[in-house]
Amino acid sequence: MNKEKEFNDYRNRMNARLLETDNKLIKRIFNLDTNAFSDGNLNKEIKELLGLACSLVLRCDDCVKYHLGKCYELGFKSGEVLEAMSVATLIGGTIVIPHLRKAMEYWDEINKNVSEGS
Amino acid sequence: MNKEKEFNDYRNRMNARLLETDNKLIKRIFNLDTNAFSDGNLNKEIKELLGLACSLVLRCDDCVKYHLGKCYELGFKSGEVLEAMSVATLIGGTIVIPHLRKAMEYWDEINKNVSEGS
Amino acid sequence: MNKEKEFNDYRNRMNARLLETDNKLIKRIFNLDTNAFSDGNLNKEIKELLGLACSLVLRCDDCVKYHLGKCYELGFKSGEVLEAMSVATLIGGTIVIPHLRKAMEYWDEINKNVSEGS
Amino acid sequence: MNKEKEFNDYRNRMNARLLETDNKLIKRIFNLDTNAFSDGNLNKEIKELLGLACSLVLRCDDCVKYHLGKCYELGFKSGEVLEAMSVATLIGGTIVIPHLRKAMEYWDEINKNVSEGS
Amino acid sequence: MNKEKEFNDYRNRMNARLLETDNKLIKRIFNLDTNAFSDGNLNKEIKELLGLACSLVLRCDDCVKYHLGKCYELGFKSGEVLEAMSVATLIGGTIVIPHLRKAMEYWDEINKNVSEGS
Amino acid sequence: MNKEKEFNDYRNRMNARLLETDNKLIKRIFNLDTNAFSDGNLNKEIKELLGLACSLVLRCDDCVKYHLGKCYELGFKSGEVLEAMSVATLIGGTIVIPHLRKAMEYWDEINKNVSEGS
Numbered sequence A, B, C, D, E, F: 001m002n003k004e005k006e007f008n009d010y011r012n013r014m015n016a017r018l019l020e021t022d023n024k025l026i027k028r029i030f031n032l033d034t035n036a037f038s039d040g041n042l043n044k045e046i047k048e049l050l051g052l053a054c055s056l057v058l059r060c061d062d063c064v065k066y067h068l069g070k071c072y073e074l075g076f077k078s079g080e081v082l083e084a085m086s087v088a089t090l091i092g093g094t095i096v097i098p099h100l101r102k103a104m105e106y107w108d109e110i111n112k113n114v115s116e117g118s
Helices: A004-020 A024-036 A044-059 A062-075 A076-094 A094-115 B001-019 B024-036 B043-057 B063-071 B077-090 B094-115 C003-020 C024-036 C042-057 C061-073 C076-094 C094-115 D005-022 D023-036 D045-059 D059-071 D080-091 D093-113 E003-020 E024-037 E044-057 E061-073 E076-094 E093-116 F003-018 F025-034 F044-057 F061-073 F078-092 F094-115
Strands: none
Touching: A004 A024, A004 A062, A004 A094, A004 B094, A024 B077, A024 B094, A024 C024, A024 D080, A044 A062, A044 A076, A044 A094, A044 D080, A062 A094, A062 B094, A076 A094, A076 D023, A076 D045, A076 E093, A076 F025, A094 E076, A094 F003, A094 F025, A094 F061, A094 F094, B001 B024, B001 B063, B001 B094, B001 F094, B024 C076, B024 F078, B024 F094, B043 B063, B043 B077, B043 B094, B043 C042, B043 C076, B063 B094, B063 C024, B063 F094, B077 B094, B077 C024, B077 C042, B077 D093, B094 D080, C003 C024, C003 C061, C003 C094, C003 D093, C024 D093, C042 C061, C042 C076, C042 C094, C042 F094, C061 C094, C061 D093, C061 E093, C076 C094, C076 E024, C076 F094, C094 E003, C094 E024, C094 E061, C094 F078, D005 D023, D005 D059, D005 E093, D023 E076, D023 E093, D023 F025, D045 D059, D045 D080, D045 D093, D059 D093, D059 E093, E003 E024, E003 E061, E003 E093, E024 F078, E044 E061, E044 E076, E044 E093, E044 F003, E044 F044, E044 F078, E061 E093, E076 E093, E076 F025, E076 F044, F003 F025, F003 F061, F003 F094, F044 F061, F044 F078, F044 F094, F061 F094, F078 F094
8 A cells, every 4th residue: 555545544544533532622623623724814825834844843744744745735846845844944953854854755655646646 | 463562562672671781870760750650649540641641742652652551551431531632632732633643543452452352 | 010910911911912813713722722621531630730741841831830820729739739740840851840940939929929818 | 122122132142143153053054044034936925934833833932033023024914924823823732822922912012113113 | 140140049949949848759850960960981071061952952041051051160162062052953953043042142141250250 | 674774775765865856955954964963173973972862852763863873883882872862861851761762772783783794
């Protein structure tokens, strides 16, 4: 199974598992998360880049993967995504670089999957 | 091998490896760690929840697994463990969610292992 | 003006300022925050200690002050509050100690204000 | 002295002090920092918002102030700045709120200084 | 009162306050802290630099001040201290710079106090 | 494939991938990283220990592995490397221990590979 599908399947399965519990706070946080990245005073493209950069400085690989997937769907080009990630790397320091390597690998994977029609 | 046993075996093996070195500071930190979660002015149940919530906001998957195992031994119910983790997720933000997914999966694994008598 | 009142006044004034803007996401996060610490599967006393410990490992002085104020209102004794903070200091490391000093000072201030009837 | 001027004066003075030492690495990091936020594959407006959001999730008050100053110069409106900060607060959690309060206060200060012609 | 004395007085006073409580865990953590920076397999000079650099990447201003004071006592020159801090700034990113400014100011203060015989 | 070779191969491959993009900021950050750990006011041995300790308190497993490899090349003994890591664990807290376990395992792997001539 390719890494993009593996990531999304696990994410969807465990999110569903968390939502089937009766914990209302988790439900509400998930709900806020869905709404926060839609068009508002800033458009959803800019907000997705904010999500990507914040995820990278906080060094959360899974969050980075999620936002890379969204950035691809929104039509961002590699040069734009890389530039957002380079700013995050400068702000967060060289400690971010291992996460940047994984992000680059995942971005390439997304693009390869599309070109191969997977 | 199930994930719970795999986690505990690796943890025990490497802790033993660290303690066989002659580094006294590591020994003492390990020693403090053992004592810190026993009954005192607060009971050990509350302290274990503190350990779980702190581990989750600091996004340390292995620390979360360890405290989930202890919470299970102490008789906490799913609703209680989830509520502690939901508070931690609110405090630590959506960046905590990928770690919450892994925590949920590990908690389910612990409960499944018990029901299957493993 | 004493430090406890100064902290609470600033906090109340700026929270009101944030809520008077038309940003719905901030409003909703504030709303979740209010509800998260009420009685549920865990009682509000335990949840307040979780908030205190998480705030300390994340080294947020203002969050620590807020939860110390709440812990006082809920009737926690110094030995209990200190024990929760000592567990957080062990988990978070000596980097937490400067924040523990400020927390101790603020806790003493709260207790002094009460005994002086302020 | 108003807080905006106080912040900028201290920042400028200490940056100059650091650059007058013979440490080349610090000089180069400062140099990268200056270039990173200029127009490229992403325009400088978006990059400034990335800087603001990353600074807020990393809870660096001085970095937030700096980027708020730049956002003002670039013509961002309050609703836009607040929306970027609200996304950062969701990602970084309620632990970010004390820093959001200070950010709001500083943003108001910038706007007041301008309207008063200071 | 100069900033160096102000910092040390507050630190000493609150450490004493914490140690007069009956919390054994805090006492033991303080005790480990004292011993950890003495000569061992690495000499105390190197360990002090480790303490300084770790404090800076973790962005703890008070911890940085403490280790700068110790580095001065151990005879480190400005060029050496700055180099350790520049490596930490690269690793921790530009988010560290506001803390580097305060560290530089405090280092200058220490050196000025000595030359003035205070 | 052994873990040391696996780590280095992935790191080299993805660093090359990042450098083949036209992002100048990433190139410059990589360039600074290479130069920062060479002899200067502090020798490269001390700087490598700073890199190791900072990586451990920031809990970046891959950064720790990289610096452990360099420490081995520079001739550091196990007792020295462990002492630097024990100081980092005290500063960063018990949350660092899972990363210390992985670091110990990787250090043993490096030493085993050498003794086996791999």
